[in-house]
Structure formats: structure tokens, C-alpha cells
Amino acid sequence: MTTETTPTTNIFGIRAIIEAIESGSSINKIYLQKGLRGELFYELNKLIKTNNLTTSMVPVEKLDRLSKNSNHQGAVAQISPVEFYDLEELIEKTVESDKIPLFLLLDQVSDVRNFGAIIRTAECSGVNGIIIQKNGSAPVNAETIKTSAGAAFKIPICKVDHIKDALFLLQASDIKTVAATEKTEDSVYDIDFKQPIAIIMGSEHRGVNPSILKMVDYKAKLPLLGEIASLNVSVACGVLLYEAVRQRIVVGS
Known part of the structure; x- marks a missing residue:
């Protein structure tokens, strides 16, 4: 069933994105900061590969714009406004x-x-x-x-x-x-x-x-x-x- 929500929602923060993936949210794309490291990042990266999600490595300035300068921790994800069918x-x-x-x-x-x-x-x-x-x-x-x-x-x-x-x-x-x-x-x-x-x-x-x-x-x-x-x-x-x-x-x- 499709859901009539509007524009794509951006979520930010590594933990928030991990939870979104694990909950089955329809994710269009994940933007990651170039050179990102750390245990939480590796957990996110493992989920990205397991779920075959599209990613793009970008400079921090782009993440700042996508998150409106919030604490994005080097990661922003775009959630699809529609649900996909089986x-x-x-x-x-x-x-x-x-x-x-x-x-x-x-x-x-x-x-x-x-x-x-x-x-x-x-x-x-x-x-x-x-x-x-x-x-x-x-x-x-x-x-x-x-x-x-x-x-x-x-x-x-x-x-x-x-x-x-x-x-x-x-x-x-x-x-x-x-x-x-x-x-x-x-x-x-x-x-x-x-x-x-x-x-x-x-x-x-x-x-x-x-x-x-x-x-x-x-x-x-x-x-x-x-x-x-x-x-x-x-x-x-x-x-x-x-x-x-x-x-x-x-x-x-």
C-alpha cells in the first residue's frame, strides 16, 4: 500500500539511520561524510551492505545543508515518501x-x-x-x-x-x-x-x-x-x- 505523505524526509545521525534501516523504512539514499570512521559507522556500513542500500560519500558541507546544520554525525539518509510494493x-x-x-x-x-x-x-x-x-x-x-x-x-x-x-x-x-x-x-x-x-x-x-x-x-x-x-x-x-x-x-x- 502506498502512503500519501509528501516530500522526502531527511533523517540524520548514525544511530537514527541504523534504527530506520532495522525498522524497514524505505530509504532512497544515504549520504556519508568522507573519511568517516568509528565503531558505530562500521555497524551502519554493515547494514548498508546487507540491505544493498545506495550511498554517496560527500563533504561535510553537503551534510550540513541536508541536516540544516544539525548534529548529523557524518550521516544523512533520505526516506522515501512512498512505500514500495512486493x-x-x-x-x-x-x-x-x-x-x-x-x-x-x-x-x-x-x-x-x-x-x-x-x-x-x-x-x-x-x-x-x-x-x-x-x-x-x-x-x-x-x-x-x-x-x-x-x-x-x-x-x-x-x-x-x-x-x-x-x-x-x-x-x-x-x-x-x-x-x-x-x-x-x-x-x-x-x-x-x-x-x-x-x-x-x-x-x-x-x-x-x-x-x-x-x-x-x-x-x-x-x-x-x-x-x-x-x-x-x-x-x-x-x-x-x-x-x-x-x-x-x-x-x-
Whole structure:
């Protein structure tokens, strides 16, 4: 269940962050002071590695700004304003419903504005859930929520250790996977989106990871008739999602 809280909350202090992790809070990112040492820090670092949390080593000045000059002890964590869904449960619930499953996987889309725009389009086009990777993905923070026009509170978002984990679960539930990539001769308009399907969009700079491309059922590219070699990822995502909507509307009419 998502919780309609607003902007990302910052918590600071090593002990407070340790307790937040141990309580299961959804943490976007932990900022640590460069050169931090000590027994409590090592305890925190162990939890960070165990839970595969994203961290960034920063100068003390940044921590001062994030904590508004409070006693941060060299550590500040950003708590996500939404709760993340369990992917296995969401797939099961979706498959059991009377709707044709439509999922969206983001392979390390890292820009928060792109992420927010994608969330908004996904909600408008009836996507059952968005799947992101714990590391390397844009956080669900205040800017993401603003760009999504609040859609981040209305659509399930799942975090996985690796996109491959999600692909295995989806394919095991007979949900076909299609990756948006220029490394194919197949057009997006050749894909049957009327079947249970999950669309994979790649990062802004690299696209879909080659190891992911080897696993998917289909690859699809968008026709580009101008001189620019690619579309913005949020725009490309919208094209694919609304091709799925178009096909499904035609079937349902």
C-alpha cells in the first residue's frame, strides 16, 4: 500500500539511520561524510551492505545543508515518501484480476524528471506496476513526485535487487517481455501488446543493458525519421505504452 505523505524526509545521525534501516523504512539514499570512521559507522556500513542500500560519500558541507546544520554525525539518509510494493505479490494479484497485465521495468533510469514523467504516463495508460532496481535508479523524492503530478501515490512501484530478478518472476507468470532498443530490426508496431506484457526501458545514456536484452522475449525500436538518433526516454516510454493502449482499445471495442 502506498502512503500519501509528501516530500522526502531527511533523517540524520548514525544511530537514527541504523534504527530506520532495522525498522524497514524505505530509504532512497544515504549520504556519508568522507573519511568517516568509528565503531558505530562500521555497524551502519554493515547494514548498508546487507540491505544493498545506495550511498554517496560527500563533504561535510553537503551534510550540513541536508541536516540544516544539525548534529548529523557524518550521516544523512533520505526516506522515501512512498512505500514500495512486493513484486511477487503484485504480479500474483494482477494475473488473478480480469485485466491483461501491463508492467513497466526501468533499467536504471536515473534522472528524477524523466522518472516522474514516466510515472505520470504509466498511471494514465493503466500500467499495473513500475519496477526499478535498488541501485542506479532515480529516487522517489519530492521532485519525482512533483513531476509525476502525484501519480507516484497512485501506481504501485516495486524495487528489486536486479532487473533480472523481475524478468524471471514475470516470465514465470507467462508475462512476455519487450525491450525498447535500437539494436533490432523489429518495429514497436510489430509487437502484440494485447497479451500480458512488460515493457523494459533503458537508462538515458546506455539504454537497456545487453545482459537484459539477451533475456527478453521481444526487442522493439521506434522509427526515427529525423536526424536525431534517439528520443528522450520518457517520450519513448509514452509511445510504447500508448501503442499498448491503442491495441487493447481496438480489441475491446
